[in-house]
Amino acid sequence: MRSYRDLFHVPEFTPLFLSAAGHTAAQTVSGLALGTLVYRATDSPLLSAVSMFGPSLAQVLGATFLLSGADRLPPRATLAGIACAFAAGTAVLALPGLPLWTVFAVVLAQGLIAALGGGARWGLLTEILPPEGYLTGRSLFNMMNGLLQITGYAIGGALVAVLSPRAALLLAALLYAASAAGLRLGLTARPPRATGRPSVTATWRTNALLWSSRPRRLVYLGVWLPNGLVVGCESLFVSYDPEAAGTLFACAALGMLTGDVIVGRLLPPAVRSRLTVPLLLLLATPYTFFALHPQTPVAAMCAALASVGFGASLVQQERLVALTPAELSGHSLGLESSGRLTMQGVSAALAGSVAQLTSPATGVTVMALLSIAVTVTLTAVGRRGVPVGGAGGRVAERSVPAQHLTE
Numbered sequence: 001m002r003s004y005r006d007l008f009h010v011p012e013f014t015p016l017f018l019s020a021a022g023h024t025a026a027q028t029v030s031g032l033a034l035g036t037l038v039y040r041a042t043d044s045p046l047l048s049a050v051s052m053f054g055p056s057l058a059q060v061l062g063a064t065f066l067l068s069g070a071d072r073l074p075p076r077a078t079l080a081g082i083a084c085a086f087a088a089g090t091a092v093l094a095l096p097g098l099p100l101w102t103v104f105a106v107v108l109a110q111g112l113i114a115a116l117g118g119g120a121r122w123g124l125l126t127e128i129l130p131p132e133g134y135l136t137g138r139s140l141f142n143m144m145n146g147l148l149q150i151t152g153y154a155i156g157g158a159l160v161a162v163l164s165p166r167a168a169l170l171l172a173a174l175l176y177a178a179s180a181a182g183l184r185l186g187l188t189a190r191p192p193r194a195t196g197r198p199s200v201t202a203t204w205r206t207n208a209l210l211w212s213s214r215p216r217r218l219v220y221l222g223v224w225l226p227n228g229l230v231v232g233c234e235s236l237f238v239s240y241d242p243e244a245a246g247t248l249f250a251c252a253a254l255g256m257l258t259g260d261v262i263v264g265r266l267l268p269p270a271v272r273s274r275l276t277v278p279l280l281l282l283l284a285t286p287y288t289f290f291a292l293h294p295q296t297p298v299a300a301m302c303a304a305l306a307s308v309g310f311g312a313s314l315v316q317q318e319r320l321v322a323l324t325p326a327e328l329s330g331h332s333l334g335l336e337s338s339g340r341l342t343m344q345g346v347s348a349a350l351a352g353s354v355a356q357l358t359s360p361a362t363g364v365t366v367m368a369l370l371s372i373a374v375t376v377t378l379t380a381v382g383r384r385g386v387p388v389g390g391a392g393g394r395v396a397e398r399s400v401p402a403q404h405l406t407e
Contacts, residue, residue: 004140004265012128013137015186017144020121022179023083024145028152029159030090030172032246035238037165038103045239045360046352047100050345051107052235058108058345062115063338068206069198070119070330076187079124082117083180086110087173094169111345118341119334123193126321126329135318139264142314146257150250157246194327206331216323216332220339222378223316226280228343229371230306232351233287233364237303240360244296251300255307263311276312280375283309287368290361313340
């Protein structure tokens with residue numbers, strides 16, 4: 001597809017896009033509100049980071065037990081039901097006097113079902129759009145995420161300051177409910193992409209099949225690890241500068257938006273393929289300057305510059321689609337999304353632990369250095385012979401450029 005405008009001429013793309021926008025806005029506002037609420041109650045960088053990114057951490061359970069439903073359940077009912085569950089859970093989080101263990105139980109439950117939602121959404125996108133339109137469509141979704149995070153963190157920060165974190169959580173619950181209504185009314189009832197009943201056994205079997213192909217394994221590792229470690233840096237924004245956390249998150253979202261525009265629309269395929277590894281290095285390097293304890297303006301510029309590197313994920317996701325059979329697209333993309341978000345949650349917990357023992361600035365620096373080390377290591381591994389071929393995993397060995405490791 002030649003332009004973003006062409007996407008909106010495709011039936012069902014608009015309601016899927018708008019409902020995802022509402023879901024993203026709700027996640028942004030609720031994450032900042034909950035992180036602030038927990039930090040005020042505990043004064044703990046670790047608990048604040050885990051409360052914001054705990055749903056990501058819990059996605060590993062969804063990917064382990066529920067992900068076969070991404071292709072074996074009707075997508076409209078699945079996505080609408082998940083949005084309703086998020087609305088109810090977020091409303092519970094807004095209740096006053098809620099024990100901390102209950103907060104984290106709700107966060108765990110949201111993360112568990114979010115894994116299924118990611119697979120269902122991205123699998124449905126491959127059905128709605130023609131193959132040549134997938135990268136353009138995913139780029140537009142990423143741009144929407146960036147724009148809504150910029151405005152969401154700004155508005156969320158204002159709501160937290162002017163009203164209260166609980167008021168922001170109630171607004172997020174309403175946004176989730178609106179997203180569910182949009183999905184139910186705007187999408188047609190499609191049958192599942194794959195036959196059979198969803199089950200734990202089916203999830204494990206398909207995970208093993210997807211992981212058995214070395215090209216797919218390398219894509220998964222390349223998109224999960226560097227990305228997740230850098231999100232660990234972002235998880236410390238609240239404890240690094242509680243008064244300016246919304247500004248730091250908004251600047252990071254602006255950088256991500258810029259990277260998605262550059263990679264998704266401005267770079268030809270051959271060029272963006274060669275830039276994958278440099279983008280992953282850019283993703284982490286600016287955060288190493290947090291070792292100098294920069295003031296808010298410099299810290300915000302570092303966050304914005306680093307987040308341009310998130311554009312690497314577009315190339316990685318496009319390659320994953322090319323390597324995966326169509327009937328497993330939802331499961332495969334759900335596994336990519338769940339693994340990436342799980343790594344983000346793990347990294348948030350790790351970053352919070354380092355910050356608890358040292359300082360938030362040190363935690364940011366350590367996570368950035370780890371991301372750089374992982375990217376360099378994976379690039380070195382990629383210089384060996386890498387099997388290439390069809391999505392089914394029957395491939396031949398030949399040497400490929402290192403950047404294909406992370407595409």
